[in-house]
Amino acid sequence: MDADFHHPPDRRGSDSVKWGKYAGRDILPLWVADMDFAAPPAVRAALEKRVAHGVFGYGAPWPALTDSILAYLENAYDWRVEAAWLVWLPGLVTGINVAARSVCAGANDAAGVLTNIPVYPPFLAAPKHGAQPLRTAALAQTDGRWTMDIAALEAACVPGTKLLLFCHPHNPVGRCWSRAELAQIADFAARHDLTVCSDEIHCDLILDADKRHLPFALLDAAAAARSITLMAPSKTFNIPGLACAFAIIPDAKLRQRFLRVMQGIVPHVNVLAFAACEAAFRDCAAWHQDLRGLLRQNRDRLEAVVAALPGLSMTHVEATYLAWIDARALAHTLSLPEALSPAAYFETRGLGFSDGADFGAPGWIRFNFGVSPELLERALARLRHAVENPVVPARV
Secondary structure: OOOOOOOOOOOOOOOOHHHHOOOOOOOEEOOOOOOOOOOOHHHHHHHHHHHHHOOOOOOOOOHHHHHHHHHHHHHHHOOOOOHHHEEEEOOHHHHHHHHHHHHHOOOOOOOOEEEEEOOOHHHHHHHHHOOOOEEEEEOEEEOOEEEOOHHHHHHHOOOOOOEEEEEOOOOOOOOOOOHHHHHHHHHHHHHOOOEEEEEOOOOOOEOOOOOOOOOHHHOOHHHHHOEEEEEOOOOOOOOHHHOOEEEEOOOHHHHHHHHHHHOOOOOOOOHHHHHHHHHHHHHOHHHHHHHHHHHHHHHHHHHHHHHOOOOOEEOOOOEOOEEEEEOHHHHHHHOOOOOOOHHHHHHHOOEEOEEHHHHOOOOEEEEEOOOOHHHHHHHHHHHHHHHHOOOOOOOO
16 A cells, blocks of 8 residues: 555546546646545545444544644644634635635625635635625736735725635745745735635645745734634645545634534535544655655656746746646747637647636646656656647637
8 A cells, every 4th residue: 555656546437527527538637636646545544444334424523633633733833723723614615615705794895805816716716606806916926936916915905805815825826925925914914904814725735845834824813813724635635535624713703703604504524534634634744755755856847848848937836736837928929819728729739737717817827747757758748749849720
């Protein structure tokens, strides 16, 4: 049951959404944030033990499960979280939607929810699901690096705005925000009396050795009091299909508002997900270390290839297994018809990327490099060929 990142299971013909999207077509799936690797051996063993129990009635989190999370947060981030702050969720996207509805209930209908773009698509959808307008502020690129544009946030924020949806580390640009940048966000939120919902699902996928994730709520007591932190084992340990996440909400009043919105709508986490979560946070340190080493190698390889290709560019990926690639120059060089985005063009060349338009940035693509080195090399060969030997379809 040793981890093998070079020979992952064959997911073709399975229940995989990632691979099923292109079933029957010669297109490599490099889109949704779902790695191809088997879950850690300790997680699989915990699931096998729970299945062997044979009873799958209603379940609730048990003390050892809660303790595994609290211990993990303290060991990894020096964050002493109280058990009462935890709110269990059947997925992080659920948490984003509950945050938007609970924080903005009764707010000025014109105020809306604020977030940066580009960003993970559910950030753009959640406010609309809760009948709240969406207000956006673009991230900036400074000296080849994505940065927070506080002036843009100031311009987008209006009286009555209640919530900032914050992606940390950032999907898709791959930034691990620094303490100074987090302090800027905290100061901005304090001046405008905003609750900050911080999506930290990729916090354990920091790839640069000189970087460390700092939870937004750990900045100071004031930041903690206005924070909703969303975390999950799903991305790091590749168990998103088990649907398990949690919110950390130190402020009791904010936590109760969050819980009230969940009532009668949000289902409980399933018993298998609980078992996997405990094992992931308690028993998978070595697997986690090996995974990050493999992802660093994949990232470095991808960055080197993209840097040598005309028409494509990307910034350094500090965190996550997702590369954010600017293909606008390539689209211009190839004179792609308006109906054919760069993502759609690459599909015609056997590469299935996420379309930047879904993140609020048309012309960009997101490349999931959480794959085996062998599959990555196949993808990079196709990428080179698509750029250096373009064939634009006559009809779209």
